[in-house]
Amino acid sequence: MSQTTSQASIDVLGPGSILRRLVGEARWGLAVTRATLLEAAHPQIGAALMENSTFLTHPWRRLRNTTMSSRRLLDPDPRVREREAARLNRLHARISGADAQGRPYDATDHEARAWVMATLFESTVTMCRLSGDTLDAETMRRLYDEHRAVLALIDGTSDHLPATLQEFWPYYDDIVEHHLENNEAVSVILYRLFATVPAPPLLRGHPAVWTAGRAVAGPLATAITIASLPESFSRRVALPDLPGARTLMQTAYLSAALATRYLPQSWTRVEFFMGLLDPSHxxxxxxxxxxxxxxxxxxxxxxxxxxxxxxxxxxxxxxxxxxxxxxxxxxxxxxxxxxxxxxxxxxxxxxxxxxxxxxxxxxxxxxxxxxxxxxxxxxxxxxxxxxxxxxxxxxxxxxxxxxxxxxxxxxxxxxxxxxxxxxxxxxxxxxxxxxxxxxxxxxxxxxxxxxxxxxxxxxxxxxxxxxxxxxxxxxxxxxxx
Missing domain, CATH: 1.10.238.10 (EF-hand)
Structure with a gap:
């Protein structure tokens, strides 16, 4: 990674970073869940998830590690950011292969990495819009620049994402319309992960309680996620239009925003919910x-x-x-x-x-x-x-x-x-x-x-x-x- 690229990343992700603030909020989990599904629909990413990921068998461990890694990539100290990027690159370099159709995948593929950042940006913008916190033009531009800076930090370049926000939206629509697919990873996330997710550490001693709660929460999570997706994507992969799902989704996003706004800040931070899920956190x-x-x-x-x-x-x-x-x-x-x-x-x-x-x-x-x-x-x-x-x-x-x-x-x-x-x-x-x-x-x-x-x-x-x-x-x- 060139010194110029590194310095640009440091400047954009310095004090006052919008993304750093959002990542610390528990409601950002709604955006991440939505983005993960859109990532999984990408052929390369979906294949890598199904062949190598532990997100289905150990989702709470994956959640902890992903949360901590995101915080590192946005740490005020550039040494922390750069070392975490190097660690992720070493791990991703070991993930490659071919899917069931013989199509190759590689976790270091530039286009796939750019799509990950694209889904996170668009899902963050959507989270704010559905929460009633619509971003103004300047804030949205800054947020986009921060996502490009994170991509440059990890990938060594941000060239595989459009240079400007104006160019981003046609790029995003083109990927959704012509490149995403309803693959096994999408089905697993929507219909298996939410329905079979194991109990978090706090509730492993109470399987009946967890099973009963999951029977209600699983279908709700599926409905909320589907309703929040771009309509063009839902049509392309033939996702069902569940009755009342859009109202439920809007209620979930607005409730998360109100909680963030009016509850004590310590109650709406990621650390608080991680502590509830895992008392050893x-x-x-x-x-x-x-x-x-x-x-x-x-x-x-x-x-x-x-x-x-x-x-x-x-x-x-x-x-x-x-x-x-x-x-x-x-x-x-x-x-x-x-x-x-x-x-x-x-x-x-x-x-x-x-x-x-x-x-x-x-x-x-x-x-x-x-x-x-x-x-x-x-x-x-x-x-x-x-x-x-x-x-x-x-x-x-x-x-x-x-x-x-x-x-x-x-x-x-x-x-x-x-x-x-x-x-x-x-x-x-x-x-x-x-x-x-x-x-x-x-x-x-x-x-x-x-x-x-x-x-x-x-x-x-x-x-x-x-x-x-x-x-x-x-x-x-x-x-x-």
Whole structure:
């Protein structure tokens, strides 16, 4: 990325950024949901979502990570923005392939990335209009420039979005009319995700409550989303015109706007709702700081003393482990995208640099090759649940040991060959952070020289990842709890 492009991004996204303010508001979730559906209708993006994304199986984890990533890209500190852009580019560079029709997709495709920014801009404008906060011409132009600046930050250029707002609308209409499609990703978001979304951490102990609430909220969310879409898109992909949906949609947007305007600001921020959905989500304030400190030692104890397996039969336990942990994309098979998703989540939690991230992905790739050689009898590039469960007790472990060694090295930031409570917390937190001081986050919270040795760490990680032993900590990390 050129210095001129970078400087332009810094200027536009500096103090007073409109987009930064909107991203912090909980109501922006309406715009993001709408934009995501329009993105999914793009052939390349839809294929990448279905083949590689965990949004269906782990939506709350995806929501947390997306929220945090958006905040980083709009951070007042340009170092945070540029490092997050580099991190996203590394992860996206690993996502490519072909869809069921043989059409190639690539997460670094310039046109697809431009469409993502286009949908976010247009959906943000629509959110404001439906909320009764219609943007004037100058504000809308500034907002568009900010979206182009974010694209330049990520893609190195904003040339694939029209240079002016006047040119944008014909571009947007052309994509909607001639390039979008009613693909599997669109159907999954509208009719499967909303209807089957798992309970957030707060309600996982109350499945009946969640199921009852979802039975009502799911169809409402579908109706609101469909009613907010451009009419030309709805006609093109043959979406139903549900009775009363438009009134319901307008009520939802207006209610969100009124809440933002009249309720205490702390109640309408993203952090407030994240805290409601997940009580372990890291917040701020003195009480939250005390709670985190008090929980670190207990968290380390939980890792050192993993819970006993709930099901005594090895095959049965392995079958459940396959479904809950290994099958990250939810297609019923273990494939490379599933293990890549595990590596992405760990790299995200630990905020790894380029070299450490590459070591982690290479280690997971080595384990995947072992699994293929041992379990993929028909050579179709995937392992079934039955194949995995039947062979769980004789799984290859060389690759797993390599992964565990890499994971230990990147978690042990103070290089004392032990993982203390602070370092443990960085791995198993529910969100991720940025430390720009270079001091890391280690430091022996216990102060007594104790901790978790490499050997103990490797043994437990290998036992967990081979489905032989349950661990609350690792399950929470990889299932979004």
């Amino acid at each position: 890291e917040g701020t304030g003195p009480w939250e700081a005390v709670r985190r400190r008090a929980g670190k030692a207990a968290a380390l104890v939980r890792l050192l003393t993993p819970a006993a397996a709930e099901e005594p039969q090895a095959v049965r336990s392995a079958d459940r482990f396959f479904a809950e942990v290994l099958d990250q994309t939810g297609d019923g098979y273990l494939r490379w995208p599933d293990l890549a998703a595990v590596a992405r989540e760990i790299a995200t939690r630990l905020d790894l640099g380029e070299q450490e991230e590459e070591r982690l992905f290479q280690a997971y790739a080595a384990w995947w090759r072992e699994l293929q050689n041992a379990l993929d009898g028909d050579g179709d590039g995937r392992v079934t649940r039955h194949e995995y469960a039947a062979a769980a007790t004789r799984m290859p472990s060389t690759g797993l040991i390599k992964i565990a060694d890499v994971l230990f090295d990147v978690t042990d930031v103070d290089d004392d060959e032990r993982i203390d409570a602070e370092e443990y917390h960085d791995l198993f937190r529910t969100a991720f952070h940025r430390d720009l001081t270079g001091n890391g986050s280690g430091g022996g919270a216990g102060g007594d020289g104790g901790g978790y040795s490499r050997g103990a760490f490797v043994r437990q990680f290998v036992s967990f990842m081979s489905g032989q032993q349950h661990s609350n900590a690792y399950t929470a990390l990889l299932t979004g709890g």
